Amino acid sequence: MMATPLKVKKMLTPVFLTLGCAYSMVVRGQTADSVQVKKDTLAMKAQQRDLIGIGKDILHIKGNHPVKIKGTGVFFSLGASSTSVAGSGNLLVTATTAAFYLGPSGTTYLSSLTVSPVLVVHDHWGIILKSNLWFKNNAWVEQGDTRFLYYPQYTWGLGGNPDNGDRIIVDYKYLRLYHAFLKRIKPYLFAGLGYQFDGHFDIDTKGDSSYLATFSKYEFGTSPSEKSVSSGLTLNLLYDSRKNQFNPLPGFYGNLVYRLNPVFLGSSTYWSSLYLDFRKYVPFSFKQQNMLAFWAFYWTTLGTHTPYLDLPSIGWDPYQQRSGRGFEQNRYRGTSMLYFESEYRRDITHDGLFGFVLFTNLNTVAEPDTRNFSYLHPAAGAGLRIKFNKHSNTNIALDFGQSRGYSAFYLNMGETF
Numbered sequence: 001m002m003a004t005p006l007k008v009k010k011m012l013t014p015v016f017l018t019l020g021c022a023y024s025m026v027v028r029g030q031t032a033d034s035v036q037v038k039k040d041t042l043a044m045k046a047q048q049r050d051l052i053g054i055g056k057d058i059l060h061i062k063g064n065h066p067v068k069i070k071g072t073g074v075f076f077s078l079g080a081s082s083t084s085v086a087g088s089g090n091l092l093v094t095a096t097t098a099a100f101y102l103g104p105s106g107t108t109y110l111s112s113l114t115v116s117p118v119l120v121v122h123d124h125w126g127i128i129l130k131s132n133l134w135f136k137n138n139a140w141v142e143q144g145d146t147r148f149l150y151y152p153q154y155t156w157g158l159g160g161n162p163d164n165g166d167r168i169i170v171d172y173k174y175l176r177l178y179h180a181f182l183k184r185i186k187p188y189l190f191a192g193l194g195y196q197f198d199g200h201f202d203i204d205t206k207g208d209s210s211y212l213a214t215f216s217k218y219e220f221g222t223s224p225s226e227k228s229v230s231s232g233l234t235l236n237l238l239y240d241s242r243k244n245q246f247n248p249l250p251g252f253y254g255n256l257v258y259r260l261n262p263v264f265l266g267s268s269t270y271w272s273s274l275y276l277d278f279r280k281y282v283p284f285s286f287k288q289q290n291m292l293a294f295w296a297f298y299w300t301t302l303g304t305h306t307p308y309l310d311l312p313s314i315g316w317d318p319y320q321q322r323s324g325r326g327f328e329q330n331r332y333r334g335t336s337m338l339y340f341e342s343e344y345r346r347d348i349t350h351d352g353l354f355g356f357v358l359f360t361n362l363n364t365v366a367e368p369d370t371r372n373f374s375y376l377h378p379a380a381g382a383g384l385r386i387k388f389n390k391h392s393n394t395n396i397a398l399d400f401g402q403s404r405g406y407s408a409f410y411l412n413m414g415e416t417f
Contacts, residue, residue: 048352050390074100095413099246099392103136110134110244110392118149125150126174132245138184141238143194145178145319155330157216158311158368160375162332164405168215169206172309175199178318180236188241194234196259200309201227212308217368220269221307228307229268232261242281246414247393250291253279257318269305274298275318279417289347289355289385295417297323300336300366312337314363322416324363326379326401326408334365338373341417345385355385355395359416379403388413 055061095116101108116128126149133142152171156162180194203226205211213222221228235258241251255277261267277297284290299312314337315321315329323339324331341361348354360380364373383399399410 047350048387048390050353050387051396052389054353074098097394097413099389099394102134103138107137108134109138109141109240109242110246112245124152140184141182141190141192143178143180143182143236143319145176147174147176149174153330154328155212155216155333158218158334158365160332160334160365160367160373160377168211170203170212170309171206172203173201174309175201180234182236182238188239190236190238190240192236192238194236194257196230196232196234198230198307198310199227200229200307203227203309216308218308220305221309227268228309229266230261230271230307230310231266232259232272233265234259244393247289247395248279248281248293248415248417250281250283250286252281253277255319268307270303271306271310272302273306274300274302277317277319288350289345289352291345293343293345293415293417295339295341295343297339298337299339306335311335312365314339314365320417322412323361324379325359325361325399325410325416326381326403326406327363327377328406328408331406332363332365332377334368335371336366336373337363338365339363343416345415352390353387355387357383357385357397357399359383359399359401377403383410 095114097112097114099110099112102111111133112131113133114128114130116130118124118126118128126147128147128149129144130146131142131144133144135141150173152169154167155170156164156167175197176199177195177197179196180192182190182192184190200221203212203221204224205215210224213219213224216222237254237256239252239254242248242253243251255275257275258272259275260272261270263270275297276299278295280294282292282294284292297317299317301311311333312335313330313333314324314327315331317323317339321329323341339361340363341359343357343359345357346355348356359382360378362376362378364376366372367374379401381399381401383397385395385397388394388396394414397410397412397415399412399416401408401410
């Protein structure tokens with residue numbers, strides 16, 4: 001991979017100019033898109049096929065109920081995801097998702113609850129509970145992420161140019177509690193407060209408990225057999241004109257989260273962070289899946305005392321952990337991160353049962369000494385989509401991603417972003 005020297009100002013200026021233009025376009029086009037989506041959504045679902053319907057036909061089960069405009073039915077999805085982990089094992093994450101409406105579907109977004117036990121051959125285990133609840137008429141939204149994991153992983157240290165073979169396994173237990181409540185202040189715009197807790201316990205490296213500090217050349221959260229606790233309040237600002245998080249329809253998503261971790265709330269050190277996330281969906285048709293999707297985020301720590309395992313890292317974006325298809329999780333870590341991804345989504349069959357995606361992504365992290373973004377890391381890939389549930393518009397996603405020196409398959413329920 002060619003190392004491309006960049007400066008922070010040179011990179012940030014075009015990024016935010018582009019995001020500003022995207023925002024202005026979505027504000028002008030939102031009304032027309034919303035009207036067209038409402039007009040064609042039912043027609044699309046009526047002619048679509050999914051695995052649930054095919055299963056009913058094979059088993060001769062009757063009762064294919066139409067979508068209820070005012071109903072609050074629950075749509076279940078059962079699935080799994082898989083990726084490689086430190087050592088020789090493959091991580092298997094099973095997931096049961098319940099999608100439902102807490103109000104009229106014409107004025108309320110689709111809510112979801114997901115339970116994900118984590119299993120692996122080599123000593124990885126845990127459980128993840130995630131919620132995204134849109135209350136009646138979108139007056140309030142609750143965002144939740146609770147997890148407990150025993151999760152040994154490779155780390156390559158800090159910065160954007162570590163040698164691929166220069167890595168160690170870090171062993172730890174991880175407890176996460178993320179919850180936020182946001183109130184609608186105008187259509188699509190929400191503001192609120194939250195609480196975030198990250199606890200890493202029994203942090204150790206295989207064979208030498210003091211090696212992490214020496215290897216990373218970083219002093220916070222790297223002491224032998226140490227624990228690092230980050231307990232903080234968040235200020236949240238959300239703009240979301242998408243009606244479905246599993247397979248977003250045309251729209252725009254913007255998320256700003258400022259996090260403050262004071263010592264009096266239990267944090268090991270005082271630190272703060274800022275996370276900016278933008279996504280735009282550009283349709284070429286409202287009658288079938290044919291669109292471009294764009295994702296960009298900027299994630300930075302503020303100050304100098306952030307624990308090592310809480311620093312921005314590829315594959316650990318705060319709300320999905322799906323960034324960086326084609327890279328190993330943790331491959332790049334720094335005090336700041338910039339990430340870009342684009343994806344083309346298209347149906348293969350007219351009934352929407354099969355589809356495909358083509359994607360590419362790019363990431364860069366700040367260097368530990370200069371805080372400059374000095375190296376760009378690209379990846380690309382393709383994927384197959386199989387419609388699992390047409391009522392919640394949920395796909396089974398099988399993707400293959402590749403970067404220099406690494407490739408992997410990814411199995412998920414729902415779109416990556």
